[in-house]
Amino acid sequence: MSDKTKHSDDNSLISRFSMAGISEESLNNAADVAKRLRKQACPVNSSALDPRHFTDYQAFFFELSRKA
Amino acid sequence: MSIPLRSIEEMRTKIDSHPESIIEQTYQAVSNLDSLGRQMNAVAHVAKDDAIARAEHLQDTVLRGDVNRSSPLLGVPVAHKDLYMRKGWPCEGGSKTLAGHYASETAFVVNRLDQQGAVDCGRLTSVEFGLGTTGHNTYAGTPTNPWNPEYICGGSSSGSGAVVAGGIVPVSLGTDTGGSVRLPAAACGLVGIKSTHGLVGRSGVLALSPTLDTVGPLTRSVRDGAIVLQAIAKLDKSDYSSVPFNLLHLLDNLEKGMTDLRIGWPTNYFFDDTEGTVSNGIDAVFRIMGRLGAKCIDVEVPGIETANEMTMLITAVEGAALHEKKILEDHSAFEEQSLARLLVGFFVPAHDYYNALANRASSAKLILAETFEKVDAIITPVWPYPLPTIEESDLGANPEATQMLLKSGHNTRPVNYLGFPAVNLPIGFDRNGLPTSVQLIGAPYTEEKLLRIARTVERELNFWNVQPRLSVFTK
Numbered sequence: 001m002s003d004k005t006k007h008s009d010d011n012s013l014i015s016r017f018s019m020a021g022i023s024e025e026s027l028n029n030a031a032d033v034a035k036r037l038r039k040q041a042c043p044v045n046s047s048a049l050d051p052r053h054f055t056d057y058q059a060f061f062f063e064l065s066r067k068a
Numbered sequence: 069m070s071i072p073l074r075s076i077e078e079m080r081t082k083i084d085s086h087p088e089s090i091i092e093q094t095y096q097a098v099s100n101l102d103s104l105g106r107q108m109n110a111v112a113h114v115a116k117d118d119a120i121a122r123a124e125h126l127q128d129t130v131l132r133g134d135v136n137r138s139s140p141l142l143g144v145p146v147a148h149k150d151l152y153m154r155k156g157w158p159c160e161g162g163s164k165t166l167a168g169h170y171a172s173e174t175a176f177v178v179n180r181l182d183q184q185g186a187v188d189c190g191r192l193t194s195v196e197f198g199l200g201t202t203g204h205n206t207y208a209g210t211p212t213n214p215w216n217p218e219y220i221c222g223g224s225s226s227g228s229g230a231v232v233a234g235g236i237v238p239v240s241l242g243t244d245t246g247g248s249v250r251l252p253a254a255a256c257g258l259v260g261i262k263s264t265h266g267l268v269g270r271s272g273v274l275a276l277s278p279t280l281d282t283v284g285p286l287t288r289s290v291r292d293g294a295i296v297l298q299a300i301a302k303l304d305k306s307d308y309s310s311v312p313f314n315l316l317h318l319l320d321n322l323e324k325g326m327t328d329l330r331i332g333w334p335t336n337y338f339f340d341d342t343e344g345t346v347s348n349g350i351d352a353v354f355r356i357m358g359r360l361g362a363k364c365i366d367v368e369v370p371g372i373e374t375a376n377e378m379t380m381l382i383t384a385v386e387g388a389a390l391h392e393k394k395i396l397e398d399h400s401a402f403e404e405q406s407l408a409r410l411l412v413g414f415f416v417p418a419h420d421y422y423n424a425l426a427n428r429a430s431s432a433k434l435i436l437a438e439t440f441e442k443v444d445a446i447i448t449p450v451w452p453y454p455l456p457t458i459e460e461s462d463l464g465a466n467p468e469a470t471q472m473l474l475k476s477g478h479n480t481r482p483v484n485y486l487g488f489p490a491v492n493l494p495i496g497f498d499r500n501g502l503p504t505s506v507q508l509i510g511a512p513y514t515e516e517k518l519l520r521i522a523r524t525v526e527r528e529l530n531f532w533n534v535q536p537r538l539s540v541f542t543k
Contacts, residue, residue, distance in 0.1 A: 009417070010415060013414050013415060017395075017396070017399075017411070017414070020395070020396045020397075021400070022395075022407075022411070026407070026408065026411060027411060029408065029411075030408065030411035030412045030414070030415055031415045033412045033415075034384070034412045034413075034414075034415035034416050037377050037380055037381050037384070037412065037416070038381065038416060038417075038420045040374065040377040041377035041378045041380070041381045041420070041424060056429035056430075057425070057428045057429040057432070057487070058266075058308075058309065060429050060432065060433065061265055061266050061309075061311060061487060061512060062311055064512045064513060065267075065311040065312070065313040065513055068313065068512070068513035068514070
């Protein structure tokens with residue numbers, strides 16, 4: 001996703017929630033925090049991720065509970 | 069004001085010899101909830117009539133011999149965080165958005181405790197929907213710490229921490245999405261158990277982040293925590309994450325010491341930015357563990373560095389999804405800080421949320437293989453700094469508290485991301501006379517080992533030889 005598209009997504013969200021009466025300052029702060037969190041949380045190389053990992057987690061815990 | 073701090077086992081012993089004490093103990097609990105509990109801002113609802121009726125029924129059945137008297141919770145008064153539903157009782161989740169809401173079902177774990185003979189006495193203050201680490205709540209009230217009312221109880225199970233530390237009931241169930249059982253347990257000098265993902269059913273508990281939420285008890289002793297965990301750990305068919313795993317021998321093994329166990333001191337992440345007085349206290353306990361026979365070694369926890377932010381990201385997205393409709397309808401009904409945290413979730417793109425979830429299994433597998441093959445538990449701080457006062461941690465009045473509060477879940481949130489179990493154990497007092505503690509983290513479904521370690525250290529330290537001076541609450 002390009003930065004331009006991301007920016008446009010943020011603007012449409014800000015517009016949507018502004019209409020509900022939430023201040024633009026609060027929404028911009030939330031967008032900034034989200035940007036920082038994403039940067040800190042996702043240094044993982046997403047190309048290395050296998051979609052199966054999504055369901056793997058629950059299956060992994062079922063397996064562990066049987067072995068324990 | 070003086071309240072005898074009776075453990076579950078002490079209450080049961082009294083009930084065995086004097087069954088009529090079921091009503092007496094219940095009456096004391098609801099009276100104290102109504103007085104001291106309310107003075108501490110820790111109570112959302114006192115169910116006096118229901119609790120007394122339940123106690124009378126139990127007492128009658130015991131006196132008639134119509135009940136299994138072996139249940140460890142028979143006649144024991146309990147009260148839980150205001151996220152636990154009981155059909156027909158108020159359930160507001162600490163939120164004005166649910167003002168006047170009544171529960172339409174009873175939580176799985178509340179039913180489990182009922183089946184074991186517990187007497188449910190009410191609901192306790194929560195941070196709004198469990199979304200906060202300090203306990204601040206302008207709608208439901210900010211609970212004050214029984215050790216010193218100027219200080220926070222931690223959150224989000226803040227009322228649970230206050231009421232159990234105040235001796236009103238011996239146990240309260242809290243919820244833990246990023247530390248909400250362990251942080252108040254640490255702040256109030258309690259044992260707090262964050263259970264393994266899937267071990268304890270969550271149906272009928274108001275959700276914050278369904279992939280991270282867990283259920284666990286706050287108690288004054290390790291034995292009480294073990295009794296309650298054993299009672300509630302059972303397959304919950306209405307909870308997708310629930311697994312069929314029973315902790316059958318939890319109590320049998322509790323007193324066996326830890327000479328066969330290995331404790332790890334994490335060489336990365338967990339002690340980053342920890343104040344010296346906090347890490348010194350934990351180091352002293354680590355040495356005691358070695359003296360008590362455990363093998364103590366340094367150990368790395370690979371890949372843990374991003375788990376805190378992963379947890380915050382997932383919680384924000386799932387919380388935003390759960391509350392979107394209400395935010396759009398009336399955002400002003402939310403606490404200012406809760407709303408700020410929920411709004412973040414709308415600005416996280418789907419692919420980042422997906423990646424955070426998709427990385428979970430590989431992170432858990434890596435740490436299981438690299439860390440928990442070498443040790444049975446790691447020892448870490450819970451709060452990385454001495455407990456703050458209510459005033460200095462109030463973000464609304466004190467914006468510079470932001471950095472301090474961001475660090476509050478540094479050591480607890482990663483455990484929720486992994487889904488591993490953890491236990492908070494009180495170990496002493498800081499320079500302000502507030503409790504200090506350690507966190508023990510283990511591999512999935514190793515609660516038995518964690519509690520065995522905690523019990524062995526608890527016997528050595530006798531934390532509850534000192535008790536809160538509740539007289540400061542007497543008006």
